[in-house]
Amino acid sequence: MNDFLDELDQELKSEPLVSKNTEKSTHSKKPIVAKPTKQKTGEKKFEKHTKSQQTSKKNNNRGNRNDNQNYGSLKERMMSHLPQTKFYLPTLREGYTRVIPIGWNDEIGSKNMDMLQYGENIILIDCGIQFAETEMYGADFSIPDISFLTKYTDKISGMLITHGHLDHIWSLKVVLPALNFPPLYWTRLTIGLIKKQLEEHKLLDKATLIEVDAGSEKEIQVGPFSVEYFKVNHSIPDCAGLYITSPSGATFMHTGDFKIDLDPVIDEPANLSRIGAFGRRWVTLLMSDSTASLRKWHSMSEKNVWEALDKIVEWHVKWRLIIAAFSSWISRVQQLIDIAAKYDKHIFLSGRSMVENVAIAKELGYLRMKPGIVKKMSPKNTEGIPPHKQIIITTGSQGEQFSALSRMAEGKHNAVEILQWDTVVFSSSVVPGNERSVSSVINKMIKLWANVITKDDGEVHTGGHAFQEEQKMMIKLANPKYFCPIFWDLYFRNAHKNTAMSIGMKEENCLLLDNGNIVDFAPDGSVFKSRLKVPIQDIIVDGHGMGTTSSHVLKARETMMNAWVLVIMFKVDKKSKAILGHIKIESRGLVYLDEVRYVHRMIIKKSKEIYENTVKDVPDIEEKDLVKLIRTDLEWFVYHRINREPMIIPIITEV
Numbered sequence: 001m002n003d004f005l006d007e008l009d010q011e012l013k014s015e016p017l018v019s020k021n022t023e024k025s026t027h028s029k030k031p032i033v034a035k036p037t038k039q040k041t042g043e044k045k046f047e048k049h050t051k052s053q054q055t056s057k058k059n060n061n062r063g064n065r066n067d068n069q070n071y072g073s074l075k076e077r078m079m080s081h082l083p084q085t086k087f088y089l090p091t092l093r094e095g096y097t098r099v100i101p102i103g104w105n106d107e108i109g110s111k112n113m114d115m116l117q118y119g120e121n122i123i124l125i126d127c128g129i130q131f132a133e134t135e136m137y138g139a140d141f142s143i144p145d146i147s148f149l150t151k152y153t154d155k156i157s158g159m160l161i162t163h164g165h166l167d168h169i170w171s172l173k174v175v176l177p178a179l180n181f182p183p184l185y186w187t188r189l190t191i192g193l194i195k196k197q198l199e200e201h202k203l204l205d206k207a208t209l210i211e212v213d214a215g216s217e218k219e220i221q222v223g224p225f226s227v228e229y230f231k232v233n234h235s236i237p238d239c240a241g242l243y244i245t246s247p248s249g250a251t252f253m254h255t256g257d258f259k260i261d262l263d264p265v266i267d268e269p270a271n272l273s274r275i276g277a278f279g280r281r282w283v284t285l286l287m288s289d290s291t292a293s294l295r296k297w298h299s300m301s302e303k304n305v306w307e308a309l310d311k312i313v314e315w316h317v318k319w320r321l322i323i324a325a326f327s328s329w330i331s332r333v334q335q336l337i338d339i340a341a342k343y344d345k346h347i348f349l350s351g352r353s354m355v356e357n358v359a360i361a362k363e364l365g366y367l368r369m370k371p372g373i374v375k376k377m378s379p380k381n382t383e384g385i386p387p388h389k390q391i392i393i394t395t396g397s398q399g400e401q402f403s404a405l406s407r408m409a410e411g412k413h414n415a416v417e418i419l420q421w422d423t424v425v426f427s428s429s430v431v432p433g434n435e436r437s438v439s440s441v442i443n444k445m446i447k448l449w450a451n452v453i454t455k456d457d458g459e460v461h462t463g464g465h466a467f468q469e470e471q472k473m474m475i476k477l478a479n480p481k482y483f484c485p486i487f488w489d490l491y492f493r494n495a496h497k498n499t500a501m502s503i504g505m506k507e508e509n510c511l512l513l514d515n516g517n518i519v520d521f522a523p524d525g526s527v528f529k530s531r532l533k534v535p536i537q538d539i540i541v542d543g544h545g546m547g548t549t550s551s552h553v554l555k556a557r558e559t560m561m562n563a564w565v566l567v568i569m570f571k572v573d574k575k576s577k578a579i580l581g582h583i584k585i586e587s588r589g590l591v592y593l594d595e596v597r598y599v600h601r602m603i604i605k606k607s608k609e610i611y612e613n614t615v616k617d618v619p620d621i622e623e624k625d626l627v628k629l630i631r632t633d634l635e636w637f638v639y640h641r642i643n644r645e646p647m648i649i650p651i652i653t654e655v
């Protein structure tokens with residue numbers, strides 16, 4: 001019998017991952033022109049690809065009226081949710097090239113996005129998501145603020161995507177319709193990972209996905225910019241850095257997320273000679289990953305993790321292993337598949353994103369495995385396979401509430417019941433902010449008599465970001481005139497700046513930027529930072545709604561989180577305005593049980609007094625003014641009597 005991956009192969013084979021999408025472009029702003037290069041093979045493929053886009057444009061315009069209607073309404077919905085901004089980009093002087101960070105500053109798992117401009121032409125780099133933080137008060141996540149760009153959609157020549165992590169691609173489903181679907185340039189695995197998301201949102205047919213090869217040396221033309229890719233290592237295969245040349249000759253190197261692994265598991269090592277060649281050519285500005293800039297020395301190779309995991313499997317040959325890992329860490333899955341084969345064990349995948357990512361990576365040829373060795377975790381698939389022959393790879397390494405691992409720890413997983421002596425390995429690091437939820441899962445596992453192994457017990461994980469020695473290597477090879485540390489808090493970026501200065505970078509040539517800073521590079525190599533800033537806000541997505549962190553919804557949630565709620569209901573005569581019956585009161589989180597009667601009675605008495613005095617003094621007062629006055633007076637009263645500041649909601653019903 002075929003395993004689920006083989007069955008999925010069949011489904012996916014009937015629908016190629018790349019070619020179909022790229023043939024259905026509706027973006028009619030600019031023809032995409034492949035610049036002649038010395039790399040004949042890459043060029044040929046690109047030209048063919050461009051042609052098919054143009055042909056399909058006709059087909060697309062002819063039919064699919066419903067799709068266009070859907071797209072129209074989706075775009076309208078997005079546009080209506082984005083904050084209105086009167087901000088216009090200042091005029092860019094002739095021959096200058098502009099850089100604006102739109103998102104990545106002071107954010108963890110951030111909504112990465114940068115913008116480059118030459119003349120009136122704009123290109124964008126990455127389009128990530130920031131997951132919910134405490135100040136979002138229950139909203140799901142935030143996206144880059146592209147509201148100022150909606151005036152320039154016909155000037156956007158393309159979006160360059162560095163790799164397939166959510167903090168670099170997730171917001172595309174929201175941003176693409178708002179920006180009128182600029183063409184997307186990205187590597188093969190990245191296209192595979194996002195395809196499903198675009199499909200679910202009915203955007204795939206509208207998107208122009210252009211595949212690039214990070215290992216190739218071809219140049220591509222995106223608007224007036226010439227773009228070359230270079231291979232870097234990270235925690236997901238197929239990661240690219242960018243070398244972008246402006247018509248003025250200014251050059252911009254963007255590392256994306258990177259580390260340098262000379263012995264990666266399923267990827268090629270970062271292309272150091274190519275980075276060095278760019279450095280010898282000329283790099284005006286290097287924008288480099290600061291995520292691990294506090295870590296000294298060199299990050300560990302993925303191969304070391306292989307050795308540690310191999311030992312764990314060998315020592316636990318008589319017991320079941322449950323390995324929690326990031327679902328995009330394809331190389332980690334490959335290591336476990338190889339180790340399972342060596343010790344005659346079977347791999348079972350648990351968690352939707354783990355199953356989907358492994359299926360996509362296998363389809364695209366990034367994973368090698370013997371048929372039948374990898375299966376989806378289910379009671380049916382484990383039938384006849386004793387626990388000690390099972391290795392379960394699961395999502396939930398961050399203790400996420402509804403993840404597969406959390407469900408196992410709570411005894412709610414439909415296919416896995418934790419057994420005594422099961423060994424749970426966290427093959428991951430803890431993202432800052434997730435410490436409590438991870439230790440909560442560990443505690444629950446220990447209560448179930450499971451054995452828990454984390455990064456602190458051995459080399460079961462290595463990070464995906466460059467440590468200081470790798471950061472130095474990047475700076476030395478690129479040899480830039482200006483250096484801009486990117487990603488994470490100022491603390492991390494400043495540490496990266498210090499590392500750069502320790503190897504000779506001049507302080508005046510280090511740029512610590514905020515989101516929205518406008519930095520213009522002159523043709524003679526000098527740089528100008530504008531006093532103007534793009535007014536970047538936090539755009540939060542909240543279910544089907546969208547707003548900013550300064551919106552009244554979030555403000556109200558903030559008040560309720562920090563205070564409590566008090567609702568006072570008045571029933572009054574429409575004509576005389578006299579109160580009918582008793583004033584009713586409801587409070588939440590305001591008073592303790594032993595004081596409830598006293599406090600409620602006191603508030604009712606005061607509410608009656610405020611209402612009657614106001615109506616007596618101003619008989620024709622409008623209801624909204626009356627409500628406001630009652631609220632203000634009661635806020636003062638409650639604060640002075642019980643030293644608490646609830647959110648007060650007076651409701652007046654006329655009968």
Ligand SMILES: [Zn+2]
Pocket residue numbers: 163165234257
């Ligand atoms: Zn990443």
